[in-house]
Structure formats: structure tokens, C-alpha cells
Amino acid sequence: MGTLGNIAVSSMQTQSVADKVLALPLGRNVKDFLDYLTVEAGLSNNTVLGYGRDLKSFLAYCKSNGIRQLQQINPTLIQNYLALLSRGNKAESSIKRCLAAIRMLLRFARLTGRVCDDFTAILEGPKLWQKLPTICSKNQVISIINAPSPGEPFYLRDKAMLELLYATGVRASELAGLRQSDLNLDIGYLRCFGKGNKERVIPIGRAAIAATVEYLAKLRPKLVRPFSGDFLLLSRTGRPMSRIEIWRLVKKYAIRAGMPRNLTVHTLRHCFATHLLTGGADLRSVQEMLGHVDIATTQIYTHVDQERLRSIHKKYHPRP
Numbered sequence: 001m002g003t004l005g006n007i008a009v010s011s012m013q014t015q016s017v018a019d020k021v022l023a024l025p026l027g028r029n030v031k032d033f034l035d036y037l038t039v040e041a042g043l044s045n046n047t048v049l050g051y052g053r054d055l056k057s058f059l060a061y062c063k064s065n066g067i068r069q070l071q072q073i074n075p076t077l078i079q080n081y082l083a084l085l086s087r088g089n090k091a092e093s094s095i096k097r098c099l100a101a102i103r104m105l106l107r108f109a110r111l112t113g114r115v116c117d118d119f120t121a122i123l124e125g126p127k128l129w130q131k132l133p134t135i136c137s138k139n140q141v142i143s144i145i146n147a148p149s150p151g152e153p154f155y156l157r158d159k160a161m162l163e164l165l166y167a168t169g170v171r172a173s174e175l176a177g178l179r180q181s182d183l184n185l186d187i188g189y190l191r192c193f194g195k196g197n198k199e200r201v202i203p204i205g206r207a208a209i210a211a212t213v214e215y216l217a218k219l220r221p222k223l224v225r226p227f228s229g230d231f232l233l234l235s236r237t238g239r240p241m242s243r244i245e246i247w248r249l250v251k252k253y254a255i256r257a258g259m260p261r262n263l264t265v266h267t268l269r270h271c272f273a274t275h276l277l278t279g280g281a282d283l284r285s286v287q288e289m290l291g292h293v294d295i296a297t298t299q300i301y302t303h304v305d306q307e308r309l310r311s312i313h314k315k316y317h318p319r320p
Contacts, residue, residue: 026062029070030055033108046173046243050313054101069108070115078123080104099123133270133300140259141166141271147253154236157223158249160208160215160234161241164190165250165265167208169272169290172243172250172265179230180216185209194291202289273301 006274016139034052037043061081067073077232078099085095110118139287149159164175174192183189188204204212212232225238247265254263269290276286287298 026059026068026070029114030059031107031111032107036108037104042197047195050097051101051104054098055105058098058102060195070109073115075104075119075122079150124278133274134262134267135274136259136263136267136272138275140257140318141268141275143257144250144254144263144268147257154219156211156215156219157233158253160211161246161249162253162268163208163211164204165268166272167205168192168202169269170202172246175233176231176241176243176246180232181230182214183232185213198291200288200291241263268299273298277301 034048037048050074055142082095087281090250106120107296145162148155151191174194178277188209190204221236223238228234228238231240235241273286273290287295292298
């Protein structure tokens with residue numbers, strides 16, 4: 001799908017959120033802002049949807065306080081709103097995301113001449129502790145990949161899905177958007193589009209290639225319908241699988257493999273990065289494959305491998 005096609009799909013998916021805020025005071029400003037994020041800023045559809053939900057809640061708070069113009073929004077109002085979220089036991093990460101949405105809305109308003117002052121720099125959100133990601137051992141990941149039963153009707157698809165997630169570290173949304181034309185199984189790589197529609201190329205291992213080839217040869221042709229398009233993973237009805245379906249299936253197979261119930265698709269992404277670094281991969285290469293803009297985001301995986309840290313300490317500390 002070309003750039004214009006991606007924009008059209010994203011606009012359709014965010015339309016329902018934008019329509020809901022239109023009924024509120026300041027709703028037109030927020031709808032224009034969401035359109036800007038989709039069409040011009042090129043943010044991912046999930047990010048735009050998240051901002052839309054956060055701003056809808058903020059607009060409802062503004063309405064309850066008699067705020068009907070952007071010029072009436074001030075730092076005290078925003079801090080009171082954040083305090084309200086905190087008292088409601090909202091997670092600190094969610095409060096920080098709400099503040100980010102409000103900041104971006106006000107900066108957009110300043111750039112478009114809807115407000116004169118920009119006080120976003122003085123707004124402070126909660127300070128977050130950096131949490132280490134949860135990972136599984138290599139054997140645990142293999143048990144998840146082997147959880148689909150060969151007798152199940154969608155065994156080949158689900159096997160290929162799990163192999164690709166662990167082989168490439170792609171996000172659920174990126175895998176859902178993957179097309180056959182994005183794969184080169186002869187050379188062994190795939191192309192995906194991540195956050196901000198940024199393209200990256202990732203190698204694929206032999207196990208993932210074999211599982212994908214078998215799925216493409218034996219099962220996908222049976223699932224194809226006129227509306228299936230070129231999407232790689234298809235549902236029972238022939239429609240492209242959504243990221244929610246991928247999340248649900250990974251959860252299902254993780255539980256079947258005896259893993260904790262809080263294991264998600266993103267856990268396989270964490271495992272991909274950590275196991276690569278454990279095996280000796282350099283940080284920059286892992287950053288490129290994950291699609292991280294800032295290498296500091298990738299560096300967190302160097303703290304996850306405790307055995308590696310212990311061996312380095314033992315090897316180099318003057319008093320091991």
C-alpha cells in the first residue's frame with residue numbers, strides 16, 4: 001500500500017474517535033489536531049487513537065469546569081486534571097501519556113495561531129521509574145512456538161506467526177500489516193513499516209522461513225478471499241488478521257505452554273532483543289532491527305541479562 005493508501009486507512013480508523021470529540025466544546029480543535037497527526041506528522045494509527053481517547057477525557061473535564069475556548073486553558077487547570085487522574089489510581093505511565101497529548105495539542109494550537117502563549121515547557125508530569133522488560137528463556141520461547149498443535153486447522157498460520165515474531169522482533173501491528181510482497185524468503189529478510197511509517201529491513205532465520213513457506217503453500221491459499229489482498233496473515237474469514245487477534249493468539253499459546261498470564265506479544269520482542277545481545281550482537285544492529293530512534297531505548301536490554309552482567313563483573317572486577 002502506498003503512502004496515500006496508508007493515510008486513507010489511518011484516517012478512516014481514527015474518524016470514529018475524532019467524531020466523538022466533535023460534540024464537546026473545543027472538539028473541532030482536537031479533530032483538526034488528530035487529522036494533523038495522521039496526515040502530516042505521520043504518527044502511527046495506534047498513537048493517534050490513544051491521543052484521541054486521552055483528549056476526549058480532557059475535553060470532558062474542561063466542559064465540567066466551564067472551559068469552552070483554547071485560550072481559557074491554563075497550567076493550573078491541567079495540573080488539577082492530572083491530580084484528578086492520580087487520585088483515580090490512574091497509572092503514572094497513563095498520566096504521562098495524557099500530559100503528552102495535551103502538550104502536543106497546545107503546541108499545535110500555537111503553531112496554527114489559535115492561541116498566543118505556549119506554556120507547555122513548564123508543565124510537569126510524574127517521574128517514571130524505568131522498568132526492566134519481562135523476558136523468557138530460550139527454552140521457554142521454544143515451548144511457546146511449539147504450543148500450536150499440528151491437528152489444529154490454523155496450525156501452519158499460527159506457527160509461522162510465532163516464528164516470525166521471535167525471529168524478527170516486529171510489533172504486533174507491524175506483523176498484522178505485513179504483505180507477501182514485503183517478504184524475500186529466498187534471501188531471508190522482510191520489510192516492515194514501524195512507528196511514523198518508517199521502513200526497516202530485518203533478516204529472517206531458517207526456522208521462520210520454513211514455517212512461512214509451508215503456511216504460504218498449504219494453508220493461505222485456502223483462506224484467500226477476493227477481499228484478502230496481499231496481506232500475509234489471514235483470519236478464518238479471509239480478512240487480514242488484526243493486531244488484537246495476534247495478541248489474543250500469543251496469549252493463548254503462552255498459557256498453553258505454561259507461561260505467566262501477563263506474557264504478551266511484546267514479550268517476544270523483548271526476548272528477541274535480549275537473546276541477540278546475549279549471543280554477542282552489537283547494540284547498534286539490534287537498535288536498527290527493532291526500529292528504535294534512540295539507542296537509549298535499546299540499551300535497557302543490556303541490563304536484563306543478569307548472567308552476562310555477572311560474568312563481566314567476575315572477569316573485570318579487581319576483587320571478584
